[in-house]
Amino acid sequence: MPHGPLQGVKVVSCSTAQAGTVPYMLMADLGADVIKIETPEGGDSSRRMTVLPGMASTFFETNNRGVKSVTLNLKEPEGRAILHKLVAQADIFGQNFRPSAAERNGFGYEELRKINPKLVYVSISGYGTKGPNGHLPGTDSMAQALGGIAEAYSTPGLPMRTGIASVADESCAMLAFGGALAALTHARATGQGQKIELSLLGAVIRLMGWTFTTTMWRDQNPVTGQARITGTPARPGISASFNDKNGKPLVFQLTGPENWADAMKGLGFDARIKAAGFENLGVIIDNDAKRIELLALLDSLFATGTREEWVKRLRDADIVSAPINTLLEASNDPDVIANGYVTHVDYPKLGKKLKVHGTPWQFSETPAKPGIAPELGEHNEQALLGIGYTKEQIADLKARKII
Numbered sequence: 001m002p003h004g005p006l007q008g009v010k011v012v013s014c015s016t017a018q019a020g021t022v023p024y025m026l027m028a029d030l031g032a033d034v035i036k037i038e039t040p041e042g043g044d045s046s047r048r049m050t051v052l053p054g055m056a057s058t059f060f061e062t063n064n065r066g067v068k069s070v071t072l073n074l075k076e077p078e079g080r081a082i083l084h085k086l087v088a089q090a091d092i093f094g095q096n097f098r099p100s101a102a103e104r105n106g107f108g109y110e111e112l113r114k115i116n117p118k119l120v121y122v123s124i125s126g127y128g129t130k131g132p133n134g135h136l137p138g139t140d141s142m143a144q145a146l147g148g149i150a151e152a153y154s155t156p157g158l159p160m161r162t163g164i165a166s167v168a169d170e171s172c173a174m175l176a177f178g179g180a181l182a183a184l185t186h187a188r189a190t191g192q193g194q195k196i197e198l199s200l201l202g203a204v205i206r207l208m209g210w211t212f213t214t215t216m217w218r219d220q221n222p223v224t225g226q227a228r229i230t231g232t233p234a235r236p237g238i239s240a241s242f243n244d245k246n247g248k249p250l251v252f253q254l255t256g257p258e259n260w261a262d263a264m265k266g267l268g269f270d271a272r273i274k275a276a277g278f279e280n281l282g283v284i285i286d287n288d289a290k291r292i293e294l295l296a297l298l299d300s301l302f303a304t305g306t307r308e309e310w311v312k313r314l315r316d317a318d319i320v321s322a323p324i325n326t327l328l329e330a331s332n333d334p335d336v337i338a339n340g341y342v343t344h345v346d347y348p349k350l351g352k353k354l355k356v357h358g359t360p361w362q363f364s365e366t367p368a369k370p371g372i373a374p375e376l377g378e379h380n381e382q383a384l385l386g387i388g389y390t391k392e393q394i395a396d397l398k399a400r401k402i403i
Helices: 022-029 058-064 077-088 109-115 140-147 167-190 200-207 209-218 257-267 270-275 288-302 307-316 327-331 334-338 380-386 391-399
Strands: 010-014 033-038 068-071 092-095 120-125 194-199 227-231 236-243 249-254 320-323 342-347 352-357
Touching: 010 022, 010 077, 022 033, 022 058, 022 092, 022 167, 058 352, 068 380, 077 109, 092 167, 109 120, 120 167, 140 167, 140 200, 167 194, 167 200, 194 200, 200 209, 227 288, 236 257, 236 288, 249 257, 249 307, 257 270, 257 307, 270 288, 307 320, 380 391
Parallel strands: 010 033, 010 092, 033 068, 092 120, 120 194
Antiparallel strands: 227 236, 236 249, 249 320, 342 352
16 A cells, blocks of 8 residues: 655755654655755754653654655755755755754755755744844744743643643644645646745744634633633633542533533533522623632532543533543543554664554555654665765765765
């Protein structure tokens, strides 16, 4: 069976970190031929990040699996010449250096488009290039801080903090993945390549979705904490989390008054809820005191049973509900496992199979195939032979530390 729907797509990436590598790792999962350019001395610095004993770098493996490693000294004209020959055969080029660094190192858009007019050129920055801070480097935590996600998941009365998961990097990577393939469709239809600019900050703003629109239209910050209150008094909604008697959290989400009545009846809470004056959920809309009172009552009611019991009752009543997983629990969730969102990949060098990200896609005819990350310079000979160098020339380039 063919491996992935992107067979035949050629990618060259001068990228590091996460947002700059994940788009092309996803393409490699789907069959694209991806060449990652690294420095001959040491390579991508993330190879040395979060290296677990007896294993490898979780950071590098997660973000670079399935790609090929070619080492080039881009400070030398011969190194840049090799890069240009690789780009001449490529469909997509990606880089996430600080603004102006690509131009200084021979892989700016204007230079590469002369070599390959059909090239889709993806450039990722921290802030975007047009604002007052466009010249600055960016990181995931910086984008989380500026983009509002810290407030979205904050607890009232406690300091806002950025999270441990790299949501800015990952969401930017997914937007870059989609944007690159959209531009590739255009390039193949018209012969016209183009440059695509994305930023970590822009990705987080998009990730905030309709909540961001509501905030702007109301000109008021959203209510944060254990509950998300939506809708109007006539058509209220709520998404809220509670702990069971053992301190294990769960969540349920309702989208209307009928859901509220069904949920409370299914849980066996209806009599207490009615007695407290909350038969109509709409009374908490725009009423902070009522909202706090209702949540406190629900806290006490959920603390009388187990999470498994409450989730089952809610689901039996056709209400959306789920346990709130830790990361470790998520990695062992039965739906995550059954759908291949987590899988096992063989690591011959380590002599074992390791649990890794699977794929979010299910292609009926061209399934994705997760690979492993390359050794530094593993594909030098293969790549250079493919653009016309001889084995003797490759050996000479290696001896002179061009590759």
